[in-house]
Amino acid sequence: MSDLSATVTIAAPPAQVWALVTDVKRMSEWSPQVWRSFVVGGPVRLGTRFFNINHDGWKHWPTSAKVVRFEPHSEFAFRISENRTVWAFSLRPTDDGGTELTERRETPDGIAPISNVLVGVALGGQEKFRSDLASGIRQTLERIKAELEG
Incomplete structure (x- = not known):
């Protein structure tokens, strides 16, 4: 339900x-x-750690992540430490030389209880936040597409 x-x-x-x-x-x-x-160390690979500063309007919060799947040209995923979610990008070649790109937010271990509380208190509740994330996924994919198809 949370994916x-x-x-x-x-x-x-x-x-x-x-x-x-x-x-x-x-x-x-x-x-x-x-x-x-902010990426820690050299090139991104399996095990790389990085930090994000996220925002929703004037609200900002940090997250830390670790790359948990790294299969070149196929699968890239990282786990957010604070809420246990996994963000993944899957790539599949198309017959015409293009790429089908899927972005997913996965919750294999559920969402950390503290994250649920903070979303409820600071980000408008689970329903709004989930809707915002779904919209953000679509926007992210469309922006990547626009960058590459320029």
Whole structure:
């Protein structure tokens, strides 16, 4: 029930799409919730840690993440420490040389209780927040598509 996803087809090969979705420092260009990202260490790979500053209007909050799946040109996912959610991008080549890109918010271990409380108190409640996340996923995918199809 807590998982969210959307898919878009992009007229660009998986290698180009992969380069964008794994460029964590640029995620604020596409995601309406991410204000800034900071990667710890060198290139993003399995186990890489990074920090985001997210926002909703004037409200800002930090999150920390760890890359938990990293299959080049296929699957990129990271777990948010604070709420236990996993954000994933799946890439699938299309017959015409493009890429089907799916973004998902997964909740394999549920959502941390403190996160549920904070969403209720500071972000308008679960229904609004979930709706905002679903809209944000679609916006993120459309912005990535626009960047690549320019």
